[in-house]
Amino acid sequence: xxxxxxxxxxxxxxxxxxxxxxxxxxxxxxxxxxxxxxxxxxxxxxxxxxxxxxxxxxxxxxxxxxxxxxxxxxxxxxxxxxxxxxxxxxxxxxxxxxxxxxxxxxxxxxxxxxxxxxxxxxxxxxxxxxxxxxxxxxxxxxxxxxxxxxxxxxxxxxxxxxxxxxxxxxxxxxxxxxxxxxxxxxxxxxxxxxxxxxxxxxxxxxxxxxxxxxxxxxxxxxxxxxxxxxxxxxxxxxxxxxxxxxxxxxxxxxxxxxxxxxxxxxxxxxxxxxxxxxxxxxxxxxxxxxxxxxxxxxxxxxxxxxxxxxxxxxxxxxxxxxxxxxxxxxxxxxxxxxxxxxxxxxxxxxxxxxxxxxxxxxxxxxxxxxxxxxxxxxxxxxxxxxxxxxxxxxxxxxxxxxxxxxxxxxxxxxxxxxxx
Numbered sequence: 353x354x355x356x357x358x359x360x361x362x363x364x365x366x367x368x369x370x371x372x373x374x375x376x377x378x379x380x381x382x383x384x385x386x387x388x389x390x391x392x393x394x395x396x397x398x399x400x401x402x403x404x405x406x407x408x409x410x411x412x413x414x415x416x417x418x419x420x421x422x423x424x425x426x427x428x429x430x431x432x433x434x435x436x437x438x439x440x441x442x443x444x445x446x447x448x449x450x451x452x453x454x455x456x457x458x459x460x461x462x463x464x465x466x467x468x469x470x471x472x473x474x475x476x477x478x479x480x481x482x483x484x485x486x487x488x489x490x491x492x493x494x495x496x497x498x499x500x501x502x503x504x505x506x507x508x509x510x511x512x513x514x515x516x517x518x519x520x521x522x523x524x525x526x527x528x529x530x531x532x533x534x535x536x537x538x539x540x541x542x543x544x545x546x547x548x549x550x551x552x553x554x555x556x557x558x559x560x561x562x563x564x565x566x567x568x569x570x571x572x573x574x575x576x577x578x579x580x581x582x583x584x585x586x587x588x589x590x591x592x593x594x595x596x597x598x599x600x601x602x603x604x605x606x607x608x609x610x611x612x613x614x615x616x617x618x619x620x621x622x623x624x625x626x627x628x629x630x631x632x633x634x635x636x637x638x639x640x641x642x643x644x645x646x647x648x649x650x651x652x653x654x655x656x657x658x659x660x661x662x663x664x665x666x667x668x669x670x671x672x673x674x675x676x677x678x679x680x681x682x683x684x685x686x687x688x689x690x691x692x693x694x695x696x697x698x699x700x701x702x703x704x705x706x707x708x709x710x711x712x713x714x715x716x717x718x719x720x721x722x723x724x725x726x727x728x729x730x731x732x733x734x735x736x737x738x739x740x741x742x743x744x745x746x747x748x749x750x751x752x753x754x755x756x757x758x759x760x761x762x763x764x765x766x767x768x769x770x771x772x
Contacts, residue, residue, distance in 0.1 A: 623689025
């Protein structure tokens with residue numbers, strides 16, 4: 353009799369465990385990995401920690417290339433009927449994702465008071481690209497600004513103050529000329545991968561945002577935009593402080609740490625990788641100004657796809673809140689160099705202590721005060737490609753700045769006409 357009772361009890365326990373395991377909420381998240389540093393291990397570790405605290409939720413991360421590749425793969429999976437609830441996509445993708453009806457607004461799902469407070473906890477500059485039509489569609493996570501990395505040892509060798517980076521375009525040229533030798537260039541700004549982003553920084557510094565807030569108009573051939581692209585070209589061909597032609601995004605960090613350039617502009621997302629790889633003393637500075645100091649924001653947001661059931665929406669909201677909590681945002685910033693997405697992240701003991709010994713970690717945060725939203729419009733991918741192609745045509749001497757930007761403007765106007 354006792355044996356039968358024990359067998360019955362064991363059977364019931366096994367059935368219960370099977371039911372609990374089967375009832376775990378499953379979330380699939382597409383994630384871009386083509387950025388600086390060993391991010392896969394970092395993200396895997398964060399997911400593992402979350403699941404240890406929340407065993408009722410299972411998160412599957414699908415690592416899927418750069419931002420464009422991730423967008424294509426995630427949307428292809430959705431259209432094929434595969435279960436996809438979350439993705440980290442480019443913050444500039446908001447217009448298209450909303451226009452195509454692919455995403456849920458986090459502000460519609462986050463209805464309770466703590467969640468509403470959470471939506472208000474992020475830096476406003478990082479929320480701009482993810483907010484549209486009065487709703488929050490993207491939650492900042494892997495976010496950045498462009499910063500200037502510079503080799504302090506080369507500054508010393510050239511008789512320059514290693515603690516004083518150039519603050520204006522004129523100073524940038526003068527400094528880069530003193531740093532340029534037969535062995536290395538004074539400055540490199542990448543022009544593959546994200547040429548539109550680097551050009552946007554120059555245009556902003558020259559007093560011209562490249563699009564309106566609604567994402568329905570662009571200002572590629574505005575005189576200030578043309579002047580900014582001329583300056584980008586002149587760094588190589590007139591001032592001779594940069595290589596001619598295009599400069600590879602993907603290998604520029606290695607060029608910097610190998611001493612092939614004294615200064616480079618790049619995402620702050622490469623900060624920790626440079627810290628680990630550089631064998632010399634290096635500094636990080638805000639980008640220099642022409643009319644004003646400026647940088648576009650960049651990087652990725654969390655997006656919640658339509659099609660998730662209520663249980664998955666609840667779990668996805670909880671997961672994203674957990675991933676962006678101040679403690680995790682601080683850990684993420686230290687592990688990668690990306691911006692801690694909330695002021696509270698920089699008030700954590702861990703990041704406060706880290707910044708005392710590595711103040712370079714605060715530059716991107718401080719630059720948020722003068723940051724603008726990353727270039728984003730409707731038909732974002734196609735419009736962005738027009739701009740990137742125009743920039744590269746100028747940097748390879750195939751077209752003049754005005755001719756290239758006039759052509760890009762005309763083509764962009766045609767693409768955006770339905771939205772005006």
